[in-house]
Amino acid sequence: QVQLVEFGGGLVQPGGSLRLSCAASGSIFSIDAMGWYRQAPGKQRELVARITRGGSINYANSVKDRFTISRDNAKTVSLAMNNLKPEDTAVYYCNAIVFPSTYWGQGTQVTVSS
Numbered sequence: 001q002v003q004l005v006e007f008g009g010g011l012v013q014p015g016g017s018l019r020l021s022c023a024a025s026g027s028i029f030s031i032d033a034m035g036w037y038r039q040a041p042g043k044q045r046e047l048v049a050r051i052t053r054g055g056s057i058n059y060a061n062s063v064k065d066r067f068t069i070s071r072d073n074a075k076t077v078s079l080a081m082n083n084l085k086p087e088d089t090a091v092y093y094c095n096a097i098v099f100p101s102t103y104w105g106q107g108t109q110v111t112v113s114s
Contacts, residue, residue: 002026002103004094009108012084016112020079021072022094022105033097034077036069038090038110045093049079062087084112 035050
């Protein structure tokens with residue numbers, strides 16, 4: 001079992017920056033990958049960025065060159081978000097995979113608006 005708690009959401013103006021962090025507890029050394037998903041109102045949840053145990057990283061095309069994911073240690077993953085756009089507004093969820101199980105945090109709201 002893995003428990004996930006997100007930190008760092010909020011309101012930011014277009015072009016601004018935010019940093020999200022996710023702290024994992026439980027069976028953290030069994031985690032195969034950690035990442036961030038987001039869900040905007042009326043839309044499906046989508047992958048934003050993911051980092052595997054081996055360090056492989058992939059990003060959604062919409063956030064490449066603006067967002068950076070990092071695995072700070074065995075239990076923390078962060079998402080640095082720069083040049084934020086109104087279309088980045090969503091609830092952001094931390095995700096952890098301990099194959100074949102998937103775990104989710106409770107979500108944190110990110111709102112990009114002037």
